[in-house]
Amino acid sequence: MSRTIRPALPVLLLALLAPPVRAQERVSDYRDVANRIIDAATASHRAYERLGDLVDTFGPRLSGSVALERAIDWILREMEADGLQNVRGEPVMVPHWVRGQESLELVVPRARRLPMLGLGGSIGTPPGGIRAEVLVVSTFDELEARASEARGRIVLFDAPFTSYGETVQYRSQGAIAAAKAGAVASLIRAVASGSMQSPHTGAMSYEDGVTRIPHAAISVEDAMMLHRMQERGERIEVLLRMEARTLPDAPSRNVMGEIVGHERPDEVVVLGGHIDSWDVGQGAMDDGGGVVAAWEAVRLLKELGLRPRRTIRVVGWTNEENGGRGGAKYAEDHAGETHVLAIESDGGVFKPLGFGFTGTDRAFAIMSEIGRFLERVDAGSVTRGGGGADIGPLMRTGVPGMGLNVDGTRYFWYHHSDADTLDKLDPDEVALCVAAMAVMAYIAADLPEALPR
Amino acid sequence: MSRTIRPALPVLLLALLAPPVRAQERVSDYRDVANRIIDAATASHRAYERLGDLVDTFGPRLSGSVALERAIDWILREMEADGLQNVRGEPVMVPHWVRGQESLELVVPRARRLPMLGLGGSIGTPPGGIRAEVLVVSTFDELEARASEARGRIVLFDAPFTSYGETVQYRSQGAIAAAKAGAVASLIRAVASGSMQSPHTGAMSYEDGVTRIPHAAISVEDAMMLHRMQERGERIEVLLRMEARTLPDAPSRNVMGEIVGHERPDEVVVLGGHIDSWDVGQGAMDDGGGVVAAWEAVRLLKELGLRPRRTIRVVGWTNEENGGRGGAKYAEDHAGETHVLAIESDGGVFKPLGFGFTGTDRAFAIMSEIGRFLERVDAGSVTRGGGGADIGPLMRTGVPGMGLNVDGTRYFWYHHSDADTLDKLDPDEVALCVAAMAVMAYIAADLPEALPR
Numbered sequence: 001m002s003r004t005i006r007p008a009l010p011v012l013l014l015a016l017l018a019p020p021v022r023a024q025e026r027v028s029d030y031r032d033v034a035n036r037i038i039d040a041a042t043a044s045h046r047a048y049e050r051l052g053d054l055v056d057t058f059g060p061r062l063s064g065s066v067a068l069e070r071a072i073d074w075i076l077r078e079m080e081a082d083g084l085q086n087v088r089g090e091p092v093m094v095p096h097w098v099r100g101q102e103s104l105e106l107v108v109p110r111a112r113r114l115p116m117l118g119l120g121g122s123i124g125t126p127p128g129g130i131r132a133e134v135l136v137v138s139t140f141d142e143l144e145a146r147a148s149e150a151r152g153r154i155v156l157f158d159a160p161f162t163s164y165g166e167t168v169q170y171r172s173q174g175a176i177a178a179a180k181a182g183a184v185a186s187l188i189r190a191v192a193s194g195s196m197q198s199p200h201t202g203a204m205s206y207e208d209g210v211t212r213i214p215h216a217a218i219s220v221e222d223a224m225m226l227h228r229m230q231e232r233g234e235r236i237e238v239l240l241r242m243e244a245r246t247l248p249d250a251p252s253r254n255v256m257g258e259i260v261g262h263e264r265p266d267e268v269v270v271l272g273g274h275i276d277s278w279d280v281g282q283g284a285m286d287d288g289g290g291v292v293a294a295w296e297a298v299r300l301l302k303e304l305g306l307r308p309r310r311t312i313r314v315v316g317w318t319n320e321e322n323g324g325r326g327g328a329k330y331a332e333d334h335a336g337e338t339h340v341l342a343i344e345s346d347g348g349v350f351k352p353l354g355f356g357f358t359g360t361d362r363a364f365a366i367m368s369e370i371g372r373f374l375e376r377v378d379a380g381s382v383t384r385g386g387g388g389a390d391i392g393p394l395m396r397t398g399v400p401g402m403g404l405n406v407d408g409t410r411y412f413w414y415h416h417s418d419a420d421t422l423d424k425l426d427p428d429e430v431a432l433c434v435a436a437m438a439v440m441a442y443i444a445a446d447l448p449e450a451l452p453r
Numbered sequence: 454m455s456r457t458i459r460p461a462l463p464v465l466l467l468a469l470l471a472p473p474v475r476a477q478e479r480v481s482d483y484r485d486v487a488n489r490i491i492d493a494a495t496a497s498h499r500a501y502e503r504l505g506d507l508v509d510t511f512g513p514r515l516s517g518s519v520a521l522e523r524a525i526d527w528i529l530r531e532m533e534a535d536g537l538q539n540v541r542g543e544p545v546m547v548p549h550w551v552r553g554q555e556s557l558e559l560v561v562p563r564a565r566r567l568p569m570l571g572l573g574g575s576i577g578t579p580p581g582g583i584r585a586e587v588l589v590v591s592t593f594d595e596l597e598a599r600a601s602e603a604r605g606r607i608v609l610f611d612a613p614f615t616s617y618g619e620t621v622q623y624r625s626q627g628a629i630a631a632a633k634a635g636a637v638a639s640l641i642r643a644v645a646s647g648s649m650q651s652p653h654t655g656a657m658s659y660e661d662g663v664t665r666i667p668h669a670a671i672s673v674e675d676a677m678m679l680h681r682m683q684e685r686g687e688r689i690e691v692l693l694r695m696e697a698r699t700l701p702d703a704p705s706r707n708v709m710g711e712i713v714g715h716e717r718p719d720e721v722v723v724l725g726g727h728i729d730s731w732d733v734g735q736g737a738m739d740d741g742g743g744v745v746a747a748w749e750a751v752r753l754l755k756e757l758g759l760r761p762r763r764t765i766r767v768v769g770w771t772n773e774e775n776g777g778r779g780g781a782k783y784a785e786d787h788a789g790e791t792h793v794l795a796i797e798s799d800g801g802v803f804k805p806l807g808f809g810f811t812g813t814d815r816a817f818a819i820m821s822e823i824g825r826f827l828e829r830v831d832a833g834s835v836t837r838g839g840g841g842a843d844i845g846p847l848m849r850t851g852v853p854g855m856g857l858n859v860d861g862t863r864y865f866w867y868h869h870s871d872a873d874t875l876d877k878l879d880p881d882e883v884a885l886c887v888a889a890m891a892v893m894a895y896i897a898a899d900l901p902e903a904l905p906r
Contacts, residue, residue: 052681053685056678056681056682056685057562057563058563059563059565067563109510110510110511110512110520112512115871194649195649195872196647196648196649196650196651196866196867196870196871196872197649197651197734197870197871197872197874198649198650198651220876221872221874221876224874224875224876225509225735225874225875228505228509228875229509232506232509281650282678413649414649417649417650418568418649418650419648419649419650419674421650421674421677421678422677422678422681423673423674423677423678
């Protein structure tokens with residue numbers, strides 16, 4: 001009993017004795033604790049090591065897979081062992097797409113097995129595959145201009161990477177545009193800013209009323225080569241085989257644990273990343289690292305005995321990659337709760353630079369002020385605009401949100417490919433991400449006044 | 454008749470009228486012609502485009518393959534069309550190793566298909582493959598210390614890349630060391646300074662009296678992962694299948710063309726690279742680019758009407774990768790000829806820095822002096838020591854030799870892998886390599902006095 005009353009006493013005294021102040025003025029009081037958190041976070045490689053345990057043991061974790069659910073079971077056990085509170089998995093039904101066997105053979109003008117990855121949600125080919133001539137285009141406009149040549153062919157979009165937002169359109173919309181032009185299948189140059197014959201998968205869309213055709217990514221190298229062959233006037237023929245199919249929705253879970261607030265337990269600062277990944281590589285960067293860094297941030301606060309006024313909850317959302325069902329279900333399940341702030345890491349746990357924040361000017365000023373404590377590790381830049389796919393549904397209900405910003409130079413070399421593996425991350429940089437998230441989450445959860453909306 | 458006499462006249466006059474001078478003093482006379490060569494070489498992307506034609510059309514060109522011989526046939530036709538003289542293929546018998554189908558499956562502790570490449574010269578496995586527990590070591594010393602654990606296992610050498618010369622020992626000697634310890638097969642971490650799950654092949658050796666076991670490379674990522682698994686105390690089991698075998702030696706050719714010298718046609722400056730490659734990617738960097746840049750250098754001299762005193766010969770040596778038979782046979786076939794200088798490009802046609810030269814001090818002084826003409830394109834650094842695998846046999850007979858030095862930062866990312874493709878090269882940088890080789894070859898072939906030995 002005394003244990004539950006004691007922590008509230010200093011707060012009560014403070015409320016009685018101190019004049020009312022604006023929250024910003026309180027931020028400066030947290031310098032020492034921020035330093036303590038940073039020192040502790042950067043003194044170990046615990047997040048990196050735990051991430052290694054996760055991704056080596058379970059591998060990639062596509063929605064609907066046994067690996068994803070086993071990884072979630074393990075996280076639940078580990079969070080319990082860490083002493084987190086209210087550890088649980090909240091049920092979410094998720095799409096269940098499976099890749100099956102797949103291959104792409106260049107048949108004419110010369111034989112070569114082209115490394116490829118079917119895109120998430122694509123249908124498969126007939127069992128014997130689809131053999132057809134290839135039409136290479138660089139853009140949707142070029143396809144429109146050459147639509148008469150596309151009928152009965154496989155269209156390859158050889159769109160060079162400019163920005164992810166721009167180039168990813170060929171992944172998401174390519175099958176629709178190609179089918180409208182009468183193509184029997186479509187291929188894209190992998191959406192990647194660097195390549196070693198490594199195709200990259202990712203989500204794609206169909207449109208009602210438009211024929212569904214198989215859609216896959218090939219390597220940057222091979223897309224460029226096929227384009228050069230076409231420019232030389234060569235006829236190009238490939239044989240595409242894909243067993244891809246979508247099964248009925250499968251059960252999954254948003255996995256979470258908490259440090260319950262000592263003063264306002266019903267007010268929540270939530271932080272995390274998504275625990276699902278594509279079905280290649282290890283999903284270490286996208287987004288095992290985000291989940292584990294947020295989890296380690298909370299575990300570390302617990303270890304340091306830092307129990308804030310409000311509840312801090314770490315969540316591994318499920319099904320970010322091909323459905324976003326985890327983030328949506330979380331917002332729905334927790335609609336009755338007051339979320340003070342939502343923090344997501346889904347850009348890789350590389351060297352942290354700071355955070356992108358979405359919220360009111362007053363809240364932005366407070367978060368920027370907290371950010372200054374991170375300047376000693378060069379991670380203090382809080383900029384306008386930011387969030388994450390998983391916290392998006394929550395943010396749309398008015399919850400202030402922010403995303404961890406990192407040095408993303410190499411992110412799109414590995415993203416959604418077999419090369420998204422632990423070794424791409426640096427243990428010290430991961431520790432800095434932990435520090436950044438822990439400082440932000442703790443202070444936002446402990447400030448006397450809730451972050452203004 | 455007059456055509457053969459006329460070019461010699463100014464030289465005769467010069468010999469009669471001018472006092473004897475040291476060759477170094479003549480080098481300065483070549484500034485204008487060097488500038489003309491550089492201007493012409495850098496005004497087009499002809500070498501890059503021709504390299505694209507070569508590597509896209511024929512693909513990789515392993516010794517013994519149809520692709521290699523077809524590529525050589527094409528080069529012969531093209532050199533004739535360029536108007537080069539004495540275009541020919543000189544017969545060489547080469548080793549004929551074939552990869553066949555191959556795969557490596559991680560079976561325990563979790564299923565994963567590990568990208569792999571059998572190493573050149575390796576034997577295959579029995580048809581059902583070899584399933585065994587894996588022992589991971591970092592070094593030969595560690596294997597020796599743990600030899601008792603290696604019996605009946607597959608040894609994986611997880612040796613991080615330090616320098617090629619050091620790390621490649623695990624590729625060349627790994628199967629011998631593993632077999633001596635009783636292993637049933639051996640694997641190496643790909644010899645690469647950067648990776649996106651891309652294994653790298655290359656030559657390996659067996660030793661008489663030591664059991665021959667299959668030997669293959671896996672990706673850097675997977676080697677590190679298996680090592681981490683072992684460090685966690687996990688049992689690792691893989692299934693290795695390789696159809697690799699060595700067939701009887703096959704006929705190939707050293708392919709060459711010339712500009713015959715107008716004064717001393719029997720004295721030769723030879724330049725080139727190797728036309729064979731490993732059987733993955735395109736062999737664009739290693740070494741299609743070297744052959745094509747040297748070839749373009751000679752074609753360009755011809756186009757510019759620059760016929761030097763001595764003969765300039767461009768050679769595409771065969772079988773550098775797994776035997777070195779082309780370079781050896783060339784030295785043997787041309788033992789009666791006077792080679793003034795041999796130049797090789799086999800480090801990728803990236804941004805050229807200059808040349809590494811092996812020869813006497815006087816010859817080095819002359820080549821350094823010629824190098825100054827290349828300072829305007831930052832490629833003028835001539836350093837001590839250098840050559841190439843194909844010109845090695847020639848150099849061992851006393852011929853001065855030099856190798857093109859380039860910015861090799863990314864060379865070992867792609868080397869011997871499926872990612873050695875045209876797109877890794879820059880058309881302007883390739884043109885600079887052409888300029889550098891053309892200037893060196895032309896002036897060395899035209900100096901009144903032969904390069905001193």
